[in-house]
Amino acid sequence: MINVKSKEIYLDHSATTYLDPRVKKQMDKYFCEEFGNPGSFNTIGLRAKKAIAKARNGIANILGAKPNEIVFTGTGTESVNLAIKGVVRANKDKGKHIITTTIEHHAVLDTCEYLEKYEGFKVTYLEVDKYGSVTPEQVEKAIRKDTVLISVMYANNEIGTIEPIKEIGKIAKKHKVLFHTDACQAGCSQDLNVNNLNVDLMTLNGSKIYGPKGTGMLYIRKGVRIQPIIHGGGQERGLRSGTENVPGIVGLAKALELCQKEKEKENQRLIKLRDKLIKEITSKIPKTFLNGHPTKRLPNNANITILDIEGEAIMLYMNKYGICASSGSACTSKTLDPSHVIMAIGLPYEAAHGSIRFSIGSRTTEKDIDKVIKVLPGIVENLREISPVNLELEDVLEKVIK
């Protein structure tokens, strides 16, 4: 009999992370003691201003950027909105065409749809292959005379596939088109040097990198024409009005510093755990397969489809055993359709409802992985027994290979 322990095993780090205690420690004094408004012309305000400047310098160093190329925002979503709306509106005299992909986060997709619907922009949504990858050639082919912005995510939040940002950046440069990448999922594990990556704009946020929620930033290369989407007191060089979230900014900078410093070692550890999880599940449970790229994937992501049963049911069962994961099933989405990413990689509808995402992180241990491997086969067997569906794995895979 399996003991249900009260301790939860958190395998949903792509949704959000806990705060690193070292980050919290850094932030602590900016709540009650150093509470100043960086815009105030007094000693308390000046100290707050200094704290932000220090944070900005630290982040600029990591990104290989200049401090005045960093704008602090409220979330990753806000940064994406500023990057896309801000750039295309400021450059619409050059053209009104945007290139992005079908597997972007809704922050990008919904912003593009809004611009299409209300402001007359045209958007090309690049399709991905069965691994969820786009190619630089695809991007080059889609560039038109009136293309003003390319926005491709660094790594996908659901299936973990890492996109060829560097190469796409080269193409963008060659054609003198601005290039934005949503790097929210890549902040912990990937190289963020904007010059290596050839990006003009890059979005990051705190809540995915063991930093505070409600924090985000946008890197904007010097010389990029951009307008604000929020107006007011003119903070952040006029690009993001509103009193700065001083503890948040301090925390974001510290979180980025820590995870970037520790990434080599941590990536190795996570990859080992991730691969064990993938290998054990797909070999122990029949009719399962990995979604996303087999190697070009985030060290912390394992997205697995389990045939004949539905994702929400699997998830809730796992949750009963204290395991917190997430699902791409229709039941967990806003609409009644399965995840747009799972559909974009070509999974047929009948298989799209059974995907589970495990995203591991700094607190994940081998024991946690073993627990999943121990309880999941029984859960799947149980739900399959009561399911009237019995698909053939070969039939499903055949449909995936386009």
Place this chain on the structure above:
Amino acid sequence: MTKKPTYADVKTKGGKGWFYTDVVKEHFFKPRNLLRTEEEAKKYKADGVGIVGSPACGDMMKMWIKVDPKTERIKECKWQTFGCASAIASTSMLSMMVTEKGGMKLDKALQIKPQDIVKRLVDLPPRKFHCSVLGDKALREAINDYFKKTRKEHRIVKQGAKVIDKQLNVTDKDIEEAVLDGATTFEDVQKKTKIGVHDKSCIPEAEQLIRFYREKYFGPD
């Protein structure tokens, strides 16, 4: 060694913080009247069988009934479901409703609406209401199948409703209800009923019906 959990192993600590009510949780983790495994289903001698939905839609259920020919009461109601927690729980609850107190009469069972099941489950999140409660439709199919097998074809009823989406058995009544619930566009109705997700051929007819019911209840645009 992996051990198979039994339903009784799953301890719950009250519904607080959970997405569903305690009753839903109870029926999800301990579903009643199941036919476990394909073998068991094959062996089961039913008087009527009904299927609704498909894996592509995200929900599918199959229902088997045994009927006492003299009293026309449902003696047994077995089922299998592919779907989320509320799909599993609502089918389990339905199977209990029609077999309790000596079994429900067929005529009464044909009248069961999703609302009746949800009432017994205490509540369901609104967005789960129309999409996952498909058990009543599977049951009607099973009863009609029983009528067919017992040569009582004249009694086969669709509850005055016309099936619009043949894959999902979504009827004009369902569309009417969705419009009354505030849906104004096809997208709205689809969100509530899943109509046309798989059976695209029904979309024009569905759109016409939505306009019809909108005008009927809310006047011309």
